[in-house]
Amino acid sequence: MKSNSSNPSGISSSIVASNMNGNGFHDDDEIVVVSGSSPDLYLDDEPVRRSQKTDPELGRRVAQFLLEKGVATPQIDTGLNDEEKRTIIARNFAEIMKTLGLDLSDDSLADTPKRVAQMYVDEIFFGLDWRNFPKCTTVENKMGYSSMVIERNINVQSNCEHHFAIIDGRAHVAYIPRKKVLGLSKINRIVEYFSKRPQIQERLTEQIFYALSYILDTEDIAVLIHAKHYCVKSRGVEDVNSDTVTSKLGGAFLLNSATRSEFMRAVNSVTNP
Numbered sequence: 151m152k153s154n155s156s157n158p159s160g161i162s163s164s165i166v167a168s169n170m171n172g173n174g175f176h177d178d179d180e181i182v183v184v185s186g187s188s189p190d191l192y193l194d195d196e197p198v199r200r201s202q203k204t205d206p207e208l209g210r211r212v213a214q215f216l217l218e219k220g221v222a223t224p225q226i227d228t229g230l231n232d233e234e235k236r237t238i239i240a241r242n243f244a245e246i247m248k249t250l251g252l253d254l255s256d257d258s259l260a261d262t263p264k265r266v267a268q269m270y271v272d273e274i275f276f277g278l279d280w281r282n283f284p285k286c287t288t289v290e291n292k293m294g295y296s297s298m299v300i301e302r303n304i305n306v307q308s309n310c311e312h313h314f315a316i317i318d319g320r321a322h323v324a325y326i327p328r329k330k331v332l333g334l335s336k337i338n339r340i341v342e343y344f345s346k347r348p349q350i351q352e353r354l355t356e357q358i359f360y361a362l363s364y365i366l367d368t369e370d371i372a373v374l375i376h377a378k379h380y381c382v383k384s385r386g387v388e389d390v391n392s393d394t395v396t397s398k399l400g401g402a403f404l405l406n407s408a409t410r411s412e413f414m415r416a417v418n419s420v421t422n423p
């Protein structure tokens with residue numbers, strides 16, 4: 151197993167707002183290898199990584215807020231723990247493979263059900279569990295910063311809920327601080343958290359918006375996502391070039407055309423350089 155990649159999430163982003171550096175907004179995320187599963191389940195896979203800093207209580211409150219806003223992912227409480235989920239998924243994925251006519255006695259295929267189960271529970275769908283919500287400590291906006299903060303080019307790796315096929319894109323998120331300021335890497339973490347569940351892009355956009363709105367206590371927030379949907383690219387109409395753009399604008403971004411233009415200019419300059 152490899153370890154200690156310096157940029158495990160592949161996130162690349164930039165700060166557009168000036169005078170934001172040096173104010174201590176950056177905080178380091180510690181990434182850990184999630185234990186509890188045998189490493190020999192992997193062939194040459196990267197280790198499971200997840201932000202170490204989670205805030206289950208905040209996750210529960212954000213989940214409740216999304217429910218009130220009507221943008222929650224349709225979910226039921228199974229009462230299963232992660233180990234039970236992995237066991238059941240592995241058993242059922244083996245059935246899918248056998249039904250397709252694959253020979254699970256082949257040593258290349260034998261552990262695939264276990265690997266898929268682990269990937270679902272610990273990696274690509276860990277955002278279904280509100281207990282995995284990232285810790286998002288806010289700081290008081292002591293310097294009275296009231297201009298736009300924009301985090302651009304946030305990596306979006308998700309899966310569509312209709313086909314479980316890849317959604318691959320970028321998110322651009324802006325807000326205007328009121329009383330609270332959020333560590334910049336936390337915006338990336340929130341995008342990552344909601345990406346790690348079966349999604350539709352519209353809901354992903356809304357969930358990021360309302361989670362930030364709850365945490366920052368403002369609606370002066372803009373979220374724009376452009377992404378390629380592999381269910382469109384590799385099946386169905388097989389359109390390899392199209393992408394999908396969704397946005398959710400609130401508060402000043404909705405009401406003030408100058409604010410909206412500033413955001414769109416900043417986004418366009420990275421998407422159409």
Ligand SMILES: [Zn+2]
Binds near residue numbers: 311379381382
């Ligand atoms: Zn799809």
